[in-house]
Amino acid sequence: MENMTQHAEHVDICFDCAEACERCATACLQEENVQMMADCIRLCRDCADFCTMCARLTARDSQFMKQFMVLCADVCDACADECSKHDDEHCKACAEACRRCADDCRRMSANA
Template sequence: MYQSPTSLTDNQTVLDALNRCVAACELCATACLQEEHVQHMVGCIAIDRDCADICALTARLVARGSVHAKHIMRECIEVCQLCQNECAKHNDPHCQQCAAACKACVEACRAWNS
């Protein structure tokens, strides 16, 4: 069962934040794989990948007006917070950029889901 999608402009802020988060997480995971001591980045890489996937799924559900978007959005917020926390532990610019994108995504998702 699907709801009629709202206008794209109504969802643009959250869609932009979700898509920026996907890109930041993918970039971070790829950059972490290039690190000299990659074994220290395993947790970061894993949560980056999970976060990118849940954000991409959430964006698709929001865009199509799925009744499941709000439910999945709650999980997305949780995963983004975990990713933000993990990336914030690392001083690498790509991790800091990812943490910032995750934080912005959490804020946009909370605003949309309220």
Template sequence: MAHEQHAEMIKILHDCAEACNHCFDACLKEDDVKMMVDCIRLDRECADICAYLEHAITRNSPFVSELAKACAAICEACGTECQKHDHDHCQRCAEACMKCAEACRNAA
């Protein structure tokens, strides 16, 4: 996977990581942070794997397919958790995660 050929995938990954980081930060400011623990944890996992896969694509890693499979699973888990919460940041994050999960499945 040469990174020039996968600009859209890189953008989806970047957008998902950004949405997860925003959601993570916003969740920490919610009144009931304890209720947001799973969301916060998955936001971190998702942002990290998206950033890692983005870097792997740009350096033409031989493990892109395997990483994309893992990324799809983590993005889906994060999106599912975020969908449980009514906060705008969670809903936007869920959308980005589900879009990224689909793109990762296609890339794998």
């Protein structure tokens, strides 16, 4: 039962991160200088996709979830690093969600 609870919590963390990334990318698209935010938008979109897939693999207890968690953590780190370069609240929130997800992905992959 504990494993299922951990999986459910991880799924929530991944989906929270995906949502933060989608919100950040959407807000960045509204910036005056969109080109300056291009890397942030690209990384947020990639991260949202990786987090969504990681959540789905975890929810179904896929045989590939451990490897995907490691990769997802790397993508989350890259997104957090990029978002941390910007002072916008949506970027700060995204960076925080990405760091939390990366940490949880590493914790879960070590225990999977």
